[in-house]
Amino acid sequence: MKTAGIIGAGKADKELLELAEEVGRLLAKEGITVITGGLGGVMEAASRGAFLEGGITVGILPTLKKEDANPYVKIPIPTGMGEMRNALIVRASDLLIAIGGEYGTLSEIALALKTGKKVIGLKTWNIPGIIECHSAEEAVRLATSLIKGK
């Protein structure tokens, strides 16, 4: 199983949500499993895109309840670890795609870079080490070649 983690805020504007949904959809088309934090906003949009394309969507939740997952998560993993679960998202993902995002997303970006995982950025934090892309297509094309090229 090849996996990409899509990270971003639980609340986001329309532009970011459309971007996340398109990224999710294109990853699913490539047969890449979409890992998210399982909640709303960018996490839900990305899951929705992948789900509607028939892909596999995993949601690694901060809470103890599977029911907290958004409806497009096929495989909810309730952890009860709060924000600490961000590290599990990073560990479960072959690479990360950050879309927008606030401090939670930043912590995931930093953990990923710290542990040697590639991070592709779309309208996100400007941190050295992130590979910036400008469209869903560009991001997924790059992600696919990085993941499958391994």
Added chain:
Amino acid sequence: MKTAGIIGAGKADKELLELAEEVGRLLAKEGITVITGGLGGVMEAASRGAFLEGGITVGILPTLKKEDANPYVKIPIPTGMGEMRNALIVRASDLLIAIGGEYGTLSEIALALKTGKKVIGLKTWNIPGIIECHSAEEAVRLATSLIKGK
């Protein structure tokens, strides 16, 4: 998604492995996702039974590498948490079915009972609170009614 965690030792004899495979197969027939620790022995046999029946199999691994999962795990979740990941198996499962097993299995049984989850036992530890069954069929019939009846 309804889930059952199947727990048991990484090394087990033929009888336990056949039991685990049959439990996995019957759970998959009921549409219940099989959660395991993702490694060998009972974990692999249960995953194999469910996988060959077309079910979903999740493996919550102690290591950082998806490749450590047995070949019948469709969704590997590498945690890097060692034995601490046993708590995640319990949290991700609606109930637990313990088959044989040693100290690792005992820790999962205890955590499950501590947090109010039902544990069905097949040739496993004799601990008050475990619901003992005597065949794969009996265990899965009971598990199904407990899970779906919620």
Added chain:
Amino acid sequence: MKTAGIIGAGKADKELLELAEEVGRLLAKEGITVITGGLGGVMEAASRGAFLEGGITVGILPTLKKEDANPYVKIPIPTGMGEMRNALIVRASDLLIAIGGEYGTLSEIALALKTGKKVIGLKTWNIPGIIECHSAEEAVRLATSLIKGK
């Protein structure tokens, strides 16, 4: 720093509490740090014994709030991990002394034995691998020789 984890239920009868307090006191006299889960019952009694003897007491809490620690914990470590923090108690302890206890204690005993740590038992679960003792003095004498002999 040499450490012993004292594990047992959050609610316990007078006999177990006195035993736990005496074990804590004797460990502190030996200069051994007492690790507990930081809450009430056996955890509090053990911390109290060590604290009043001038020893170091660490409480590895399930919650996010240091204030949840009993008053005899000098070093509270809030984890926010719930019962999953049991694994941290085991990891932080050179060996474990189990006093009474219910399912939570059983999960710690099992994790300790699984990872090769000695477990000394006082009126606790009857699990193969536990070294049974019959008094606080006997338990601490044995613990001290096992810890310092390493």
Added chain:
Amino acid sequence: MKTAGIIGAGKADKELLELAEEVGRLLAKEGITVITGGLGGVMEAASRGAFLEGGITVGILPTLKKEDANPYVKIPIPTGMGEMRNALIVRASDLLIAIGGEYGTLSEIALALKTGKKVIGLKTWNIPGIIECHSAEEAVRLATSLIKGK
């Protein structure tokens, strides 16, 4: 117990190490426990400053071995959780002081800000939300008033 987490890279230049040692020393003078990741660089310098001043130093280690702690850690907490232990450092600290630092430090800064903890920065990442200070004295004066004022 009042606590401050001092975060920064495992390798740092002389200027940062002197800064970290002075911050540790001044916190200990205020009776504030110093929490670090327990390893070298900024973590060691901060622990050393506090230790030599007679303060309490806690090291929350990524590994399973207490022996991995630097010699100025009085209370080593081995977690075996790798970088995931960064979240435990944040949770155990009333506030964070970031000194220099790379991606690991950034993940801690982000987690702290995400969960509403103050972060004081000394020559560290330039992230909105960090309160920038320019000397050890200024940082500890501010930290003390924020921690004790709660």
